[in-house]
Amino acid sequence: MRTSRALLWTALGLGLAVIYFPLVVVLLNSFNADTTFGFPPTRFTLEWWSRATSNEGALHALWTSVEAGLAATAIALLLGTMAAFALQRYRFFGRNPVSLLIILPIALPGIVTGIALNNAFRTILGIDLGLLTAIIAHATFCIVVVFNNVVARLRRMGGNLEEASMDLGATGFRTFRLVTFPMLRSALLAGGLLAFALSFDEIIVTTFTLGTGMETLPIWIYNNLFRPNQAPIVNVVAAVLIVASTVPVYLAQRLSGDTASGGRL
């Protein structure tokens, strides 16, 4: 028993080491004075960091990413919450297909979602691609994140408090405002944060749905990845993203203990 425990701990430790090693390499390289990034680095510099903060392409792409992420998150919050209430509180014909429909955008490969929406916008609807089409695409696969968080919370809180509120004479709207919503708030925040993070990092669907001449941060990174003189700045942006990515995870974790376990999201 003791050996198997030791083996399991070793597996966990090794696994985590493998997960973090590449990230550490990127962080180190953002300070690496040697542009070919031999490992281990020999000299350190802050030059790339100062050059990155004045890189207009990256800053502009960052802003596009934030805009798209915020808009997609807002739509996902509304639609995901409505769907969660419908599926958690009611039993109806077609309930299983509806829940399958909600997970479909993340269960199908991103390239399929991307090309399907690209085709629908351009050939079927005749809309030019732009920021709006990217937002619509992002919202589609973000709905499930909010949905998962809200369903988990609704399942846990049951309906007793709401029934009590109604028994005491509160209307449906008032019950929602004073009882249901406050209990949902942290789940909504957690879902929203994760939806934003998912949108922020998405590249495949974005490639197919964002207008030409526009860049989100991942697309900017991709476009600069193979340009040798941009590599140091890409490393800095990457390092910033690695550090920044801890924020939504940490906050979401603090906000909702019950959703931490949920699969991909």
Place this chain on the structure above:
Amino acid sequence: MTALSAFFYRKPRLRLGFLLSAPLLWLGLAYLGALAALFVTAFWHTDAFTGQVVVEWSLDNFKTLFSDAVYRTITFRTVGIAALVTVIDAVIAFPMAYAMAKLASPRAQRILVIAVMTPLWASYLVKAYAWRSMLSGNGALSWLSPGYGVTATIITLSYLWLPYMILPIYAGLDRLPDSLVDASGDLGARSLRTFRSVILPLTFPAIVAGSIFTFSLSLGDYIAVKIVGGTSQMLGNVVYDNIGAANNLPFAATVATVPVVIMLVYLAAVRRTGALDNL
């Protein structure tokens, strides 16, 4: 306001209809509609001279896809890579998730979950790029793979999707009562027997849930292949190249139906395990 509220309260069907309307319009009409349109487009073709899409029904695209040896190879390679990545991730993730769920203290569990989740949100590209530099000639792990190619792709994809496998399995193991494992031991089962007869059957849906992500994400990937794959291509690259360089949207649509059909068959096959409730 009160009257409206009371009205809605007396009509639960109406409330349900209201709650479902917007999500169903969005996902049902916009998303499913787009998917349906994609499949319709797969039966069209482009004019050889103008490059415009010609609305004319034929199975030519599918014939090309199935008869051309290149596409057959790419399809098998893609499915093979996706399956292998899924198996590798499951084998690595299970012991990690087990240590997290059953050996760590509650406080350590929270920290470990955060430790596994955080890299999920560190940019996908950054991680793929990190592997490119580590597997390159003078990189730290160049001994792992002979240059860029299928091996490098499998390593990179396994790395990228590992957390997607750890988290569902952790959730499944977390729900598994310790008493069942203890009871099995009390009844005389050794560790391996307990694992095979108790732990594995009960956490199987969670493993399948994780496999949906690792498998689907690998099936559709084309960026990791571009970064570390060398000359070997996957289905995603064929789709991408036909939309971009070749400007043949109908054929891209035809190729894209392959991962969709594979995923739908897979989802239908695993529905009974209850894996979809574990997502």
